[in-house]
Amino acid sequence: MITAGLTQRFKVAFDPNSQIFSLAGTIRPRSIDEIAESIHALREAIDAVRGVLYIDVKRLIQMNNTAFQAFIRVALDACRERSDLRLIIITSSVVGWTTRMFRHLSTIEPQISVEVYDSMFYPGQSFVEDTSFIPILRAQTKMTWRHERTILPRHGMRPGIAMADICCGIGDFAVLAQKEFQPARIVALDHSRASLAYARTVAADFGVTGIEYTFGDASEMLLEDNQFDFVTCRHSLQIFNQPELLLKELYRIVKPGGRVYITNEKNSHCLGEPRAQSIQWTYNELARLLSHFEMDVELGPKSRRYLADAGFDDILVESFMVTNLDGDPQDFADVIAGWEKMFAAMATRHGETPEFIDRFRQGFRDHIFAALHPKGYAGWPIWAASGRKPL
């Protein structure tokens, strides 16, 4: 990998095994000479491959015309010299100008195609982004907020800070955080345009201003390094197939001395009385089912290890139990009903038998029964953890 000096903040890398040449960062040279080494690396990569070379510019934040023309010159010349070569340029829908600039290459040269990396940021995305799930997400935040509003200050939340809420979903946590703690700045990022549209509408309807909602891929964000005092990422590491990649980005954007706060579940520890056995069986099966979609909903207690491995220090971990006694038990029941619908659909997609799905659904229904029973108790445990980026 070539890492440029202070004046050019970019990285160039070639992976010969997957035949991917990647450009990342900001490339704004005054002359081609400044990027000669990187241009040479692209030539070498082209020489090294047979068939297809992927040119990955998903993390290319800025590139001036000097660099653009120098790189595409190499690509176009190579195609003219080698009829066997195909170049696939992968741009990101997040970085608007890249797709608009690179798209012309397929017009100029038939051996070049341009693909926009847009949906499917992770395997279970289509389920999680189902808009019919929005009321459930709102109810979940309402229930967890009762606990988190007292937990957050222990992890670094305070008035006047610069805060980012990564994987903000429908943005309700950001609104609650702004009302309760008055941070000076909130950036709220998510990869779902539908969720962000909902978030903006809700914010406008309630006269909430000052939250910067932005579309982005949490594992490759446009946000600059060392910007925020406090970064939150709730219930997201557990549904993302590469949590360590996401943590690396959270680490990058938080200031030295600032903290990253994460919440995650351990679904198999969901509980209820009466009908405890049925409930237990379903949530054990749920954890197993979601692992097939590369989600680890058992991640909660692993938070300490993940934070430590990502380089954080002063790690704090605590857990809390959302229960049917926190507020209106019907809220709890509504959330579980939403889970039943979504997770049954995932079980069907995974090819589970009708018998399995009936028993699987019954556990959720028994959880609802426990929540609404006059003497019942139903719980949903969550782990809240944070780590400090070393100074």
Place this chain on the structure above:
Amino acid sequence: MGASVNETTETAFEPLLQFDMEMEIFLSDWQHCDHVSSYLARMISHNRTDPVRHSNFFSSALNELLEVSFRGGTTDGKIGLSIYRQGGTERVQLSFPCPPGQARFYREAVSKTRESDAQARYLDAISNDLAPSRESVLLDLAVNYDARLRLDEREAPAITLIVDLPLEGMVS
């Protein structure tokens, strides 16, 4: 270097900020183009629908304009940059002193951005040229940013590039 609110009124366009700098200082460091475009883009994008992505897009366009002035400007006088807004469009007015005779070059280059073959000219330039010319950079703005460009020569020997960038609709 200084930034202040411009009190000048422009019909229908709301002034956002004005920035000026001695050309000699501006031309002393290539990185000024990157730094100024990134900083000003963040400032004017904060209340756009998607501030982060708007800022990235706007910085990309503004940097190209600043690089044009860096490559074509002279050391006497100031570079002046004003940014205005109307709806989903930002207007950039970039003034800088340039050598005698260059105004004609810019007049023709700006004119070509408005012609029907602008895209064909742009594709031809990126297909065949090793390095971008100032003309192809202006074509890039017209083709890839849907920019509308014009030239004001009333402050000769300085020229003013006036560039309307409808980026809000493209980002959101």
